[in-house]
Amino acid sequence: MAVIPKKHEMPTQAPEVRAHNFSEVALGYTQEIAVAEAERCLNCKTRPCVAGCPVNIYIPEFIQKVKECDFEGAYQIISQTSSLPAVCGRVCPQETQCESKCTLGKKFEPVGIGRLERFVADWHNAHAEGKAVAPESNGHRVAVVGSGPSGLTCAGDLAKKGYKVSVFEALHTAGGVLVYGIPEFRLPKAIVAKEVETLKELGVDVEPNVVIGKTLTIDELFDMGYEAVFVGSGAGLPRFMNIPGESLKGVYSANEFLTRSNLMKAYKDDPKTPIMKGGNVAVVGGGNVAMDAARTALRLGAEHVYIVYRRSMEELPARREEVEHAQEEGIDFRLLCNPIEILGYNNPDNPRDEKNGFVTGIRCVKMELGEPDASGRRRPVVIPGSEFDLDVDAVVMSIGTSPNPLIKNTTKGLEVNDHGGIIVNEDGLTSREGVYAGGDAVTGAATVISAMGAGKVAAKAIDEYLSKK
């Protein structure tokens, strides 16, 4: 049988429609498409895709089950190694992981592994009956700090082994970046809530409104009887460019902008938490978070949204799929441009003018690519005399974060690197006995799946550590 050279397209909302709503962009495979896509898998002996997955999902095996129309069987295979399949099927960069290794991909497009994973997880969530069953307790207690992807994965893996796990979350809702950062149109909150619910059924206790490092310290967690602690507290303080005008009204960090819209639901019609809607918006940065912020601004009612990025499309770090979606929706990419000042309204005749201090524009310079820098990417260099202004009403700075100091400052003997990231060994063990860490708290801003991989590695190491105790 001839191989179908291209992945089956996933149905999506039309760009002109979705640019004005917060419903999910991609609609997922139907059963028919899923089975047809599964048929593309060669079921090769070398199984390179499994090694490409940070949590080593048994990919050919689950795809085989899809071919057989045994979707629940496929789910059971995925859930052996992944705690959050419906999440990963949506937000993993499969094109640089499992799918980049696919044997079929050497000649044609790789198998749409991510799309199949998403289909299987959604099928399970829609059809599965009964609740997950908590295994018999092994009597050991583990504390997990943070309920983002690394924490939930670590908690899930340990709970399946019989550990009594408590997850401490600083915010009022569990999910970490999955609920405050990633927008509804990419990852519906109901899906995250469902995954958290499954963990609770497995016996995981989720405690919101507890800030480790403030409400309780790591040392107090040990005093309370927890025998090991996993720190998955995520990335921290947003970075700014240190250019004039960053404190004007209308300048947000991406974290603040997305948190207002996602966690605090400012995207709804009558929100309790305000956010600036409408007008023109410039998002500075080129990562996935920048794409999320730009597309959120558009959906909140912005007339024109710019991405301002100092390198070219080739270096732009966001996932291709997100970039394409953003372009289809009408986001205006201003590449090889760098902001040098944010401009604000100032009425010199009336210091009480209510418009004073609000953003009116962003001044940029054009850049060209020079010699490669330490990261191997060509360094952007300013083109002299190339200044220009964009008229905007809001600016969203999406240029990364630096680690949160709360846990480092309150935990004696916990070593961090020059960037403030917690130092761990290959098992996720920190410089403190019984304290493990993973995710952005260790690496700085990275992906959901790499955080999940770290949570998984730490769960295995914690299990080995406590089994020996």
Add this chain to the structure above:
Amino acid sequence: MYKIVRKKALNPTVTQMEIEAPLVANKARPGQFIILRVDEEGERIPLTVAGTNPEEGTVKIIFQIVGATTEQLNHKNEGESIQDFVGPLGVATHTEGIKKVCIVGGGVGCAIAMPVAQEFHSLGAEVTSIIGFRSKDLLILEDEFRACSDKLIVMTDDGSYARHGNVTVPLKEMLEAGEKFDAIITIGPLIMMKFVTLTAKPFGVPVTASMNPIMIDGTGMCGGCRLTLNQDGKRVTKFACVDGPDFNAYEIDFDEAMSRGRMYFDYERRAHEEVCNLFKNA
């Protein structure tokens, strides 16, 4: 859910509540704050801790009814609960080495200033408190301040009670008379803190201001609470939630902080009116 154990109106627009939150009660120190949400759809608002009772597991908050959320909170009664209550956040007020302190509080800021004054008093420092209000009906916590201050000066802007004028008047008199404070700690409206700082500057007394900017998470994630300090000729961005809320007042760009504080002014006024109408019609 966090239960409201006691509720008391301190004046027509300022309410005191004691909320059951044992973990916070165990840890909170003067100068720190909490964040709460009234209900499941509510916004997160920061409020400074006005006192704790660790034995009972309660935390005291005092708030002025200024917006939609505080209006809603004020409609909750003893025995009812609020959705979320998290803390203690921020860094506690530094007290080390301060033997003689002047606390300058304004309006509802006095609720935050009070536990700081009490802390200094209990540490054996000599405490002078200057508390100011717009008028007599807005006066709060006079007895509490009297109990923990070696000297208390009450001011009203309109002269309807105690001494007429604003808080900088007696502060300037004392400094000119040669009073040597180790520190001045000021808590209240930004404009008042700015002028307290300007008043103290010629005398070289260290001034600490407690900032209360717009905030969401309160744990150093969103950056909404940022303010600018002028340090050695450089403008440095700080986050009130993790670096503060107390800052060296001489470094703070108060004008910028005042401007940022008004970002959602129109929205907040409308939201407050809507909530008021809801309660009126109910």
